[in-house]
Amino acid sequence: MAKAALSGGWIFFPRLPCVFHSERMLWPLFFLVTAIRAELCQPDAENAFKVRLSIKTALGDKAYAWDTNEEYLFKAMVAFSMRKVPNRETTEISHVLLCNVTQRVSFWFVVTDPSKNHTIPAVEVQSAIRMNRNRINNAFFLNDQTLEFLKIPSTLEPPTEPAVPVWIIIFGVIFCIVIIAITLLILSGIRQRRRKNKGPAEGEDAEDKRATAVTVENGIPCDPLDMKDGCLNDAFMNEGERLTPL
Amino acid sequence: MEKTRPLWANPLQFVFACISYAVGLGNVWRFPYLCQMYGGGSFLVPYIIMLIVEGMPLLYLELAVGQRMRQGSIGAWRTISPYLSGVGIASVVVSFFLSMYYNVINAWSFWYLFHSFQDPLPWSVCPLNSNHTDYDEECEKASSTQYFWYRKTLNISPSIEETGVVQWQPALCLILAWLVVYLCILRGTESTGKVVYFTALLPYCVLIIYLVRGLTLHGATNGLAYMFTPKLEQLANPKAWINAATQIFFSLGLGFGSLIAFASYNEPSNNCQRHAIIVSIINSSTSIFSSLVTFSIYGFKATLNYENCLKKVILLLTDSFDLEDGFLTASNLEQVKTYLVSAYPSKYSEVFPQIKNCSLESELNTAVQGTGLSFIVYTEAIKNMEVSQLWSVLYFFMLLMLGIGSMLGNTAAILTPLTDSKVISSYLPKEAISGLVCLVNCAIGMVFTMESGNYWFDIFNDYAATLSLLLIVLVETVAVCYVYGLRRFESDLQSMTGCSLSWYWKVMWAGVSPLLIISLFIFFLSDYILMGTLQYQAWDASKGQLVTKDYPTYVLVFIGLLVASSIMFIPLVALGTFIMRCLNRGNTAPVV
Numbered sequence: 001m002a003k004a005a006l007s008g009g010w011i012f013f014p015r016l017p018c019v020f021h022s023e024r025m026l027w028p029l030f031f032l033v034t035a036i037r038a039e040l041c042q043p044d045a046e047n048a049f050k051v052r053l054s055i056k057t058a059l060g061d062k063a064y065a066w067d068t069n070e071e072y073l074f075k076a077m078v079a080f081s082m083r084k085v086p087n088r089e090t091t092e093i094s095h096v097l098l099c100n101v102t103q104r105v106s107f108w109f110v111v112t113d114p115s116k117n118h119t120i121p122a123v124e125v126q127s128a129i130r131m132n133r134n135r136i137n138n139a140f141f142l143n144d145q146t147l148e149f150l151k152i153p154s155t156l157e158p159p160t161e162p163a164v165p166v167w168i169i170i171f172g173v174i175f176c177i178v179i180i181a182i183t184l185l186i187l188s189g190i191r192q193r194r195r196k197n198k199g200p201a202e203g204e205d206a207e208d209k210r211a212t213a214v215t216v217e218n219g220i221p222c223d224p225l226d227m228k229d230g231c232l233n234d235a236f237m238n239e240g241e242r243l244t245p246l
Numbered sequence: 247m248e249k250t251r252p253l254w255a256n257p258l259q260f261v262f263a264c265i266s267y268a269v270g271l272g273n274v275w276r277f278p279y280l281c282q283m284y285g286g287g288s289f290l291v292p293y294i295i296m297l298i299v300e301g302m303p304l305l306y307l308e309l310a311v312g313q314r315m316r317q318g319s320i321g322a323w324r325t326i327s328p329y330l331s332g333v334g335i336a337s338v339v340v341s342f343f344l345s346m347y348y349n350v351i352n353a354w355s356f357w358y359l360f361h362s363f364q365d366p367l368p369w370s371v372c373p374l375n376s377n378h379t380d381y382d383e384e385c386e387k388a389s390s391t392q393y394f395w396y397r398k399t400l401n402i403s404p405s406i407e408e409t410g411v412v413q414w415q416p417a418l419c420l421i422l423a424w425l426v427v428y429l430c431i432l433r434g435t436e437s438t439g440k441v442v443y444f445t446a447l448l449p450y451c452v453l454i455i456y457l458v459r460g461l462t463l464h465g466a467t468n469g470l471a472y473m474f475t476p477k478l479e480q481l482a483n484p485k486a487w488i489n490a491a492t493q494i495f496f497s498l499g500l501g502f503g504s505l506i507a508f509a510s511y512n513e514p515s516n517n518c519q520r521h522a523i524i525v526s527i528i529n530s531s532t533s534i535f536s537s538l539v540t541f542s543i544y545g546f547k548a549t550l551n552y553e554n555c556l557k558k559v560i561l562l563l564t565d566s567f568d569l570e571d572g573f574l575t576a577s578n579l580e581q582v583k584t585y586l587v588s589a590y591p592s593k594y595s596e597v598f599p600q601i602k603n604c605s606l607e608s609e610l611n612t613a614v615q616g617t618g619l620s621f622i623v624y625t626e627a628i629k630n631m632e633v634s635q636l637w638s639v640l641y642f643f644m645l646l647m648l649g650i651g652s653m654l655g656n657t658a659a660i661l662t663p664l665t666d667s668k669v670i671s672s673y674l675p676k677e678a679i680s681g682l683v684c685l686v687n688c689a690i691g692m693v694f695t696m697e698s699g700n701y702w703f704d705i706f707n708d709y710a711a712t713l714s715l716l717l718i719v720l721v722e723t724v725a726v727c728y729v730y731g732l733r734r735f736e737s738d739l740q741s742m743t744g745c746s747l748s749w750y751w752k753v754m755w756a757g758v759s760p761l762l763i764i765s766l767f768i769f770f771l772s773d774y775i776l777m778g779t780l781q782y783q784a785w786d787a788s789k790g791q792l793v794t795k796d797y798p799t800y801v802l803v804f805i806g807l808l809v810a811s812s813i814m815f816i817p818l819v820a821l822g823t824f825i826m827r828c829l830n831r832g833n834t835a836p837v838v
Contacts, residue, residue: 052565056572063572102568153379167360171418178425185432186677193675 040119041097041110047119049126050150052106058146066105070140071098074109077139078125081132082111085124090114126152251316252435254511259439261521263508264309266446267655268529270648271351271620272497277533278473278540279615280489285480286473290534292481292490297530300762301494303754304719306522307726308500312509313518314738318662319503322510323722326730332819333721334663337503339812340714341659344502346687347706348656349427350694351617352649353419355642357399358621360419362638369394370629387790391626396785399621403697405784405795410697417695424688427653431661431680435511438654445651452644453536459637460542469545470538472610488769491762497529501715501722504655507662514742519751540619547627548609555604566597616707617700620645657683701782709805713770714812720763721816727756780805 041048051074056063064070075096082091091111101107110119129136129152137143144154254260281289315322320334361368372385372393380386385393396402403410430441460466480486499505509518553576560574567586574582587594614623628637657680664679665671671679694703726735732755736747774780780802783792797805 054571103570104564104568105571106568155378156374156380158374158378166364167357170360170363171356171422175422175425178422178429182425182429182432185429185437189433189675189677 040112041099041108043100043108045108045110045119047122047125048108048110049122049129049152050106050108052104052148052150053140053142054146054148055105055140055142058142066101071101071107073139074098077132077136078109078111078129081128081136082120082125084132085128088120088124088128130155252511253513254435255439257512257516257521259435259442260508260512260516261524262442262446263438263654264505264521264525265528266442266651267504267508268498268525269446269449269532270497270499270652271645272493273529273533274536274540274645274648275617275619276615277493277497278537279613279619280493281537282473282541282613284483284486284489285477287476288478288481289486289490292487293494293530293533296487296490296494297526299754300491300759301498301526301530302523303751303759304495304500304723305498305505305526306519306751307723307755308505309509309518309522310735310739311722311726312506313512313514313516314735314742315506316510316514318510318664318666319506319659320663321666322506323725326725329820329823330721330725330729330816331823332816333718333725334503335815335819336714336718336812337501337506338660338663339815340711340718341502341504341656342687343706343710343808343812345653345656345660346690347694347703347710348649349423349653349687350416350420350691350699350703352423352426352646352653353416353695354399354617354621355645355649356419356422357416358625359639359642359646362635362642365635367625367629367634367638368398369625370634384787384790387788389622389626391622391629392790394625395617395621397787400700401697402700402785404786406698406701406782406801407798408698412692412695413697413699416699417692420691420695421688424684424691426650427657428680428684430650430654431657432677434661434665434676438658441654442651445647445654448647449644449651450532452640452647453532453539455640456539456637456644457535457542459631460539460546463542463546463631465549466542466545468549468606469541469543469610471545472607473537473541473544488766491766493533494530495719495763495766496711496715497533498526499652499655501718502656502711503659503663507658508655510662515744517743517745519743519745543624543627544610546630547623548606548612550630551609552604552606555602559601559604562597562600566593701784704782705801705805706808710808710812713767713809716763716767716770717813717816720760720767723755723760723763727760732756 039045043050053066055066072093075093075098078096079091079093082088082095092114095112095114095116096109097112098107098109111125112119129149133144133154137147140147254263284292311322311326315325317325318334319337320331323334324331369391372381372390374380375382382393384397388396399416401410401413429437431438461470512518556576556579560576560579563569563582563586564571564574567590569582624641625638628634628641631637660683661680664683665676674682693699696702726732732752736752740746780797781794782797784795785791786793
């Protein structure tokens with residue numbers, strides 16, 4: 001049997017003797033009130049929302065059991081959200097009605113006005129829940145996917161975008177490095193080519209200078225001294241050469 | 247004084263240059279697809295056979311020609327026979343087309359690389375719609391990675407007719423890609439020789455890291471087991487053999503003239519036979535190695551999707567029947583379903599259409615190749631890994647190294663003939679020629695950054711190089727064996743390198759390889775003719791998926807021109823040389 005949890009609960013009255021006429025009048029009134037309240041919160045009732053929780057999926061081992069205390073907290077959070085709406089600051093926990101709690105865990109809820117006869121329009125409840133969705137989620141350690149309010153779309157958080165996209169910064173860095181490297185290589189290539197063009201011309205000058213230096217040192221011709229294979233000193237006669245070859 | 251030809255500083259640079267050129271994106275994103283489609287482990291049989299019969303001989307031939315002639319492709323073929331310089335020109339034209347569209351991939355890799363430094367990764371979440379109540383519609387229908395690729399990166403138009411405007415973000419990345427390529431080729435072999443150390447070795451480092459990470463991912467073994475289980479019946483499928491042959495052929499980059507260009511910078515005594523064998527074996531091993539990585543990533547992604555699918559079914563059942571949260575798990579799902587069917591038949595029949603049949607096999611069966619594999623499937627897997635920024639940066643850095651390595655070869659194929667030509671190199675220095683080539687390619691490449699750019703990219707990718715290359719390599723093989731003479735070439739090689747040509751190479755060059763190429767050529771032609779009209783995949787934003795459309799007539803004409811423009815040089819130049827010779831003979835004959 002599904003747990004029915006009207007905010008008033010069932011109140012059992014023992015059969016009293018019909019002593020006072022006024023008391024007799026109170027009975028039908030009371031039943032009327034509870035009947036109306038029972039009708040206010042029903043699956044697919046007007047201004048009612050279905051809530052679905054997936055506690056085990058979200059928390060795994062640390063999952064808590066859903067009991068009447070958790071329901072009380074839920075009612076408190078909804079009442080808190082409603083109190084933030086202008087003109088609804090007097091919403092009490094008792095104005096929030098829960099019904100049809102299943103094993104899933106899922107249930108329906110409505111918010112009644114202070115007279116407890118009518119339910120607050122769905123639009124107001126929706127906007128109130130949307131504004132405080134984060135607080136409600138955090139109270140239960142859940143998020144938008146595990147604490148679902150069907151028919152209330154959640155506002156998705158837009159991804160934070162920095163002022164300058166990151167990729168342009170990195171692009172700029174690499175671009176500059178490549179341009180600098182290209183410029184350096186081109187310049188060094190130009191310099192090398194210029195040195196090569198000057199090189200052969202400079203080489204010829206040096207040889208000429210060397211040639212003139214050789215011939216003009218102290219008036220003595222130094223040509224023979226420059227030769228790698230040395231020069232013959234005629235003062236020393238080679239002994240072997242006196243004898244003619246046989 | 248004659249300028250000496252620049253040389254590689256050591257033979258290792260030459261080997262690395264060839265490896266970095268041959269090991270490219272095709273190894274990473276085409277071979278795993280073929281392996282999956284044609285029988286998993288059993289695809290390795292035709293692959294290795296084709297490597298030995300087709301890949302190694304043709305690679306050796308090109309390297310030997312380049313090393314012997316010591317000139318770029320145009321000069322090399324002119325030396326072999328003046329009638330055949332058209333082959334060289336055709337190679338240069340094909341390389342030009344290739345470098346035009348290939349660098350766009352590098353631009354995309356840069357784009358993804360720069361976006362990998364964000365937390366969370368931009369392709370892991372969908373952007374919100376205008377009133378912040380839900381995610382963007384296109385993103386919901388497709389997935390966040392597909393949305394980021396088709397909308398944020400390409401901003402693709404619904405069909406090829408709607409060209410749109412040039413997107414400034416990919417255009418900037420393309421300019422950067424060309425600047426990086428220019429930086430690497432600026433000084434010729436001097437700079438290229440140093441860059442290839444990185445472009446050849448770094449991808450292997452990243453692949454090893456990814457292999458270790460991939461094998462330790464949850465569900466990786468599912469992918470590996472499924473893909474590598476040999477399906478021996480595929481060996482009887484002729485398509486498996488044809489695809490193995492084409493993969494070996496295109497993966498080695500034969501016929502573009504890049505290998506001739508690289509080999510022309512070698513010392514004449516270089517042992518190019520050994521290098522040819524080394525490069526082809528390393529190329530194929532890299533393909534197999536990268537497919538290991540890819541399949542473990544596939545397995546991870548498929549397992550994740552399967553488990554998500556199960557979770558959705560469980561949630562649906564839990565919500566519809568108000569069961570206790572956490573009661574339904576993957577293990578008792580079937581039992582509970584049968585119980586629900588019997589207990590609440592009417593309600594179950596209401597819910598039944600929404601229950602998807604989750605199957606791990608169907609997830610594993612999704613085979614993707616090309617840009618879709620790298621930029622959609624891999625990014626989806628990466629976003630689910632821990633420290634996803636690091637993995638993303640590593641992956642796109644590897645793609646970049648592979649792409650730039652191949653670009654170096656492509657540009658070398660274009661620049662070597664230009665710098666060899668005395669006319670051009672007397673007017674302009676090397677840096678200016680490279681700069682001009684990069685500038686022209688970059689300007690034309692802006693076409694691929696337009697909104698319909700990806701469709702034009704697919705056209706170039708599918709048609710610019712395929713038929714032309716087969717014809718070029720066929721003419722090359724026939725030229726060396728029959729026009730130049732196999733014996734003459736053999737004696738040239740012997741005097742150059744000192745090692746004699748074994749009978750195996752001679753048989754392959756003269757007989758087997760030309761026959762193979764002719765059969766591939768016939769197959770391709772018949773395939774195109776039988777298909778009738780050519781179709782392409784267009785992205786439909788409203789449905790969030792690809793749809794097949796027909797090419798309009800002017801595009802078909804363009805494709806025909808594209809193929810013809812490179813091939814026609816071979817007969818035209820031969821004819822032109824013949825006419826010139828006749829005219830010259832006619833002029834000189836009366837003179838005694």
